[in-house]
Amino acid sequence: MDPLLLAVELWWIAPVAAGGVAAGAVGLRRRSTKSGRRLEYDAARHDLKAAQQTAVERRMAVKLARADVARISAERSARRATPEQVAGAKRMLRAKENDAKAAAADVRAKQVRLNAARAAIPAASAPRPLERLQAQHEAIVVRWMNYETDAGLQIAYPAMTDVKQPATAAYLRAAAHAVEMRRAATGRVSAEDxxxxxxxxxDLERAFEAAEHSARVQAGETPQPSSAWQDAAQDMISRSADAIDRAAGAAASALAAWNERKRPGKQ
Incomplete structure (x- = not known):
């Protein structure tokens, strides 16, 4: 895909203004919905509902897998099933349990996003969520265009514009998909759109970061050595400091309580 053509295809979508005067909370909500102020919140609420439904389905799948393990184990006792079938059923159960755990984690993440979106509903004069999202989209494209139009960057990082590179090809696919989704988010935009x-x-931002990292590594800019042990040490130090703070706080509270009891008139 020609990045210049991609940049030309980007446009701003003006929010739909609410007309008339409405009274009460219902009227305010309708106006904010029509104007796009609640769009991010509505989308987050839609995501949470879908994640909760998926979590329910995966919990049910775990129950069915457990029932299959019990059934096949019983058949094995009756010599109507093989050890391989029992082992296969148990592997399936573990996979379903992992899926259920992932779904539960996704529900928690979607709840956090919903809370953040609720707190971030913009004021009447602030940019709408769709406008902010479009600006984010365009900022990524501008970063990509720098590698296309700057001769120095092209020489320094040739892999960034080489469509034969897997990371670059992945970015271009993500860019095409983002343009398609932007085109779908026109007019009266739904929460799903x-x-x-x-x-x-x-996805586009992640693909760009991956392509940029790959291009810089190929240009000889090797990444920093792994510092996992440093992170672990820092985490241990932080936890130790927290423990010391908690212990100091508990000691101070106990001392204050003791002094309070020693005051005249106190038993």
Missing amino acids: FAAYRDAVA
């Missing part, structure tokens, strides 16, 4: 566009922009 906004969520699809939001996820496409997030």
Whole structure:
């Protein structure tokens, strides 16, 4: 895909203004919905509902897998099933349990996003969520265009514009998908369309970062050595400091309580 053509295809979508005067909370909500102020919140609420439904389905799948293990184990006792079948059923159960754990974690993440979106509902004069998302999209494209139009960057990082490179090809696919989702998020944008566009922009940003990292590594800019042990040590130090703070706080509280009891008139 020609990046210049990609940049030309980007446009701003003006929010739909609410007309008339409405009274009460219902009227305020309708106006904010029509104007796009609640779009990010509505999309986050839609995501949470879908994640909760997936979690329910995966918990049910775990129950069915457990029932299969029990059934096949009983058949094995009756010599109507093989050890391989029992082992296979247990592997399936473990896979379903992992899926259920992942779904539960996704529900928690979606709840955090919903809370953040609720707190971030913009004021009437602030940019709408769709406008902010489009700006984020365009900022990523500008970063990519720098590698296309700057001769110095082209010489320093040739892999960044080489479509034969897997990371670069992945970025271009993500860019095409983001443009497609942006085109779908026009007119009266639904929560589902906004969520699809939001996820496409997030995927695009990750793909750009991966392509940029790969290009810089190939140019000889090796990444920093792993500092996992340093992170672990820092985490241990932080936990130790927290423990010391808690112990000091508990000691101070105990001392204050003792002094309070020693005051005249106190038993």
